Amino acid sequence: MSIAALAPAEPGISGPISMAIDVHAVSHRFSLTGSQLPVIETLDLSIAPGDFVALLGPSGCGKSTLLRLIAGLERPTSGSILADGRPITRPDPSRGLVFQDPTLFPWASVWKYVATGLEARGRLREEHERVDSALALVGLEAFADAYPHQLSGGMAQRASLARALVNDPALLLLDEPLGKLDSLTRLTLQAELVGLWQRNGFTALLVTHDVEEALLLSSRVIVLSDRPAHIKAEFRFDKPYPRHRDDPDLVTLRRSILATLGLPT
Amino acid sequence: MGGSTGLFAAITGGVAVLFVILSPIVPRLGGTRDLLLHYGPWFVAVGVWLALWELTTAKFGWLPKPFFSPPHGLLNVYVTDGQRLLICIGYTLRLWTLGFLSGILAGYAIGVALGWSKRFSYWGMPFLKLIGPVPATAWIPCTFYFFPTTFGASVFIVALASGIPVAILTASGVSSVNRTFYDVGRILGADNWYLIRRVAIPASTPHVFVGLFMALYYSFAVLVVAEMLGAKYGLGWYIQFQTAYSGYANVYAALIIMAILCAGLIPLLFVVRDRLLSWQEGFI
CATH class of the missing domain: 1.10.3720.10 (MetI-like)
Known part of the structure; x- marks a missing residue:
C-alpha cells in the first residue's frame, strides 16, 4: 500500500493503516408507517486509501445515513459497499465513527469510555497502554478520571475522537463532529483533526455543513443533492496543510461550492 | 397498664433534666451544637406531641380505650x-x-x-x-x-x-x-x-x-x-x-x-x- 510511508509512530495493531471504500449503486429507503422514504438514490463513490474526503449537502439529505451504511450499522436497501474489496455487512473496529453529539457514557470516566473499544474485544488487559496513548493524541491525559458532566463540549468531543482512535481505525467516519462546538474550539479541533490524519494515515470521511471546514480539512469535496441523495458535484484540490481560510484558491472554490448548493455566494 | 406509668414519667423527667442541663452549655459545644440547634424545633414538637397524647388519652379519655393507648x-x-x-x-x-x-x-x-x-x-x-x-x-x-x-x-x-x-x-x-x-x-x-x-x-x-x-x-x-x-x-x-x-x-x-x-x-x-x-x- 502506497500510504504505508505514513505509518503511525504509535505501536499500532497489524493490518492496513488506511482503507479504500467503494460504494456501488447504493440506494437506501426508510420504512415509515405505511410508506417508503427514499434517502439515497443509486450513489457511486470511490475513496482512495489515505484520502480525506468531505461530504457536503443540504440538511437531512442522507449524508449521515451514508456514513451509517459505510460503518455497517445499517445495510443498504440495494447496492453494495466494499471496504478494501470486501463487502461491509456489519460494524468493524477498523472503521471508526464519531457522532455529532459526543455520546460519552455518563456512567464511565473518560479513561473507561476510551477503553470501551479494547474491552469489547477482550484486549484491554494486554493493550491498556493504548488508552493512554489515545488520550495523549487528543490532549486529554489530565482528564482520564473525569466524568462526562465535568467536561466542556470540546473536551467531550476530544474524548469521542480518542474512543474512535483507540482501535487504530483504517477509516475514520466523522459525522459533523465539530458542528455543535463554539467557533474557537472548532478551529482548534479542525487543526488537530488534520494533524491526527497526517500522523496516523487513516482514510477520513467527514460529513459537514460548513463549506470552509470541508476546504480546510479535505482534498476532495463531494456535494450531495437534496433527498434522495446522489452526487451533484465534486471538487478535488491539492493544497498543503496548514491551509489558510483566506487562500484565494480556497475562496474561489468556496464560491463554486456554495453556488452548487444553491446558496448566495 | 399502670405498670409503666412510673417508668414513663422517669424517662420523660430524665430527658427534661438533660435538656435543662444542656441549655446553658449548648453555646459552648463544638460540632454537636449545630446538630442540637438544627433538631431543636423537633425536640419541642415531640414534647408537645407526647403531652397532647397523654392529655387526650389517659387524662381526659377523649380518645377512649381500648382503641387508643397513652x-x-x-x-x-x-x-x-x-x-x-x-x-x-x-x-x-x-x-x-x-x-x-x-x-x-x-x-x-x-x-x-x-x-x-x-x-x-x-x-x-x-x-x-x-x-x-x-x-x-x-x-x-x-x-x-x-x-x-x-x-x-x-x-x-x-x-x-x-x-x-x-x-x-x-x-x-x-x-x-x-x-x-x-x-x-x-x-x-x-x-x-x-x-x-x-x-x-x-x-x-x-x-x-x-x-x-x-x-x-x-x-x-x-x-x-x-x-x-x-x-x-x-x-x-x-x-x-x-x-x-x-x-x-x-x-x-x-x-x-x-x-x-x-x-x-x-x-x-x-x-x-x-x-x-x-x-x-x-x-x-
Missing part, C-alpha cells in the same frame, strides 16, 4: 412483652431479607430481559401488567398449593411484592437507553452480551433504584399478609394476633417497630445508590 401504655408493651417482640423482629427480618433479596434479584433479571428483548417483552409484558395490580392476598390459595412450607409461601409473597416494581422500572430503564450508546458499542466491536453488561445495565441503574425504593415500601406493606400464612412469630403475625384480642396498644407498639425498621433501611439503600450512581451530575 404513651406509657405503649412503653408498657415493650417492657412486658419485649422478649416476644424481639423474637418477632428476628423472624420478620429473616422473612423480609429472604423475600426482598430473592424478589429484587428475580425482578431485576426479568426487567433486563423485558427491556432488552423485543420477543421477551411481547410475551412477558402483558403478564407483568396483569400481575402487577393483583393484591398479595389473592396469591395465598395458589402459593399454599405450590410451596411445600408456609414459610416458602410467605417468602414468595414478599418476593412478588418487591420484584414487580423492580422488574417494571428496570424494563423501562433498559428500553429507554439512548440508542446511540448501542451504536457506539457496536462500532467498537461489542457483542450483545457486552452491550447488556456495559451499556444497558449501567445506563438503566437510576431507574432501577426508583424501583428498589418502591420495592422496599411494598415489601413492608405486604409483611402482615405474608405472616398470615401459619406463622408462629413475626411482627405481622403479632399485629394480627393482638388485633384479634383487641390488644391495640400492642398493635401500635409493633407498628412503630416496623416503621422504624423500614425507615432504617432507607438510608442504607441511599448509601448503596450514592455509591453506584456517583457518576450522575450533581453527585460529585
Whole structure:
C-alpha cells in the first residue's frame, strides 16, 4: 500500500493503516408507517486509501445515513459497499465513527469510555497502554478520571475522537463532529483533526455543513443533492496543510461550492 | 397498664433534666451544637406531641380505650412483652431479607430481559401488567398449593411484592437507553452480551433504584399478609394476633417497630445508590 510511508509512530495493531471504500449503486429507503422514504438514490463513490474526503449537502439529505451504511450499522436497501474489496455487512473496529453529539457514557470516566473499544474485544488487559496513548493524541491525559458532566463540549468531543482512535481505525467516519462546538474550539479541533490524519494515515470521511471546514480539512469535496441523495458535484484540490481560510484558491472554490448548493455566494 | 406509668414519667423527667442541663452549655459545644440547634424545633414538637397524647388519652379519655393507648401504655408493651417482640423482629427480618433479596434479584433479571428483548417483552409484558395490580392476598390459595412450607409461601409473597416494581422500572430503564450508546458499542466491536453488561445495565441503574425504593415500601406493606400464612412469630403475625384480642396498644407498639425498621433501611439503600450512581451530575 502506497500510504504505508505514513505509518503511525504509535505501536499500532497489524493490518492496513488506511482503507479504500467503494460504494456501488447504493440506494437506501426508510420504512415509515405505511410508506417508503427514499434517502439515497443509486450513489457511486470511490475513496482512495489515505484520502480525506468531505461530504457536503443540504440538511437531512442522507449524508449521515451514508456514513451509517459505510460503518455497517445499517445495510443498504440495494447496492453494495466494499471496504478494501470486501463487502461491509456489519460494524468493524477498523472503521471508526464519531457522532455529532459526543455520546460519552455518563456512567464511565473518560479513561473507561476510551477503553470501551479494547474491552469489547477482550484486549484491554494486554493493550491498556493504548488508552493512554489515545488520550495523549487528543490532549486529554489530565482528564482520564473525569466524568462526562465535568467536561466542556470540546473536551467531550476530544474524548469521542480518542474512543474512535483507540482501535487504530483504517477509516475514520466523522459525522459533523465539530458542528455543535463554539467557533474557537472548532478551529482548534479542525487543526488537530488534520494533524491526527497526517500522523496516523487513516482514510477520513467527514460529513459537514460548513463549506470552509470541508476546504480546510479535505482534498476532495463531494456535494450531495437534496433527498434522495446522489452526487451533484465534486471538487478535488491539492493544497498543503496548514491551509489558510483566506487562500484565494480556497475562496474561489468556496464560491463554486456554495453556488452548487444553491446558496448566495 | 399502670405498670409503666412510673417508668414513663422517669424517662420523660430524665430527658427534661438533660435538656435543662444542656441549655446553658449548648453555646459552648463544638460540632454537636449545630446538630442540637438544627433538631431543636423537633425536640419541642415531640414534647408537645407526647403531652397532647397523654392529655387526650389517659387524662381526659377523649380518645377512649381500648382503641387508643397513652404513651406509657405503649412503653408498657415493650417492657412486658419485649422478649416476644424481639423474637418477632428476628423472624420478620429473616422473612423480609429472604423475600426482598430473592424478589429484587428475580425482578431485576426479568426487567433486563423485558427491556432488552423485543420477543421477551411481547410475551412477558402483558403478564407483568396483569400481575402487577393483583393484591398479595389473592396469591395465598395458589402459593399454599405450590410451596411445600408456609414459610416458602410467605417468602414468595414478599418476593412478588418487591420484584414487580423492580422488574417494571428496570424494563423501562433498559428500553429507554439512548440508542446511540448501542451504536457506539457496536462500532467498537461489542457483542450483545457486552452491550447488556456495559451499556444497558449501567445506563438503566437510576431507574432501577426508583424501583428498589418502591420495592422496599411494598415489601413492608405486604409483611402482615405474608405472616398470615401459619406463622408462629413475626411482627405481622403479632399485629394480627393482638388485633384479634383487641390488644391495640400492642398493635401500635409493633407498628412503630416496623416503621422504624423500614425507615432504617432507607438510608442504607441511599448509601448503596450514592455509591453506584456517583457518576450522575450533581453527585460529585
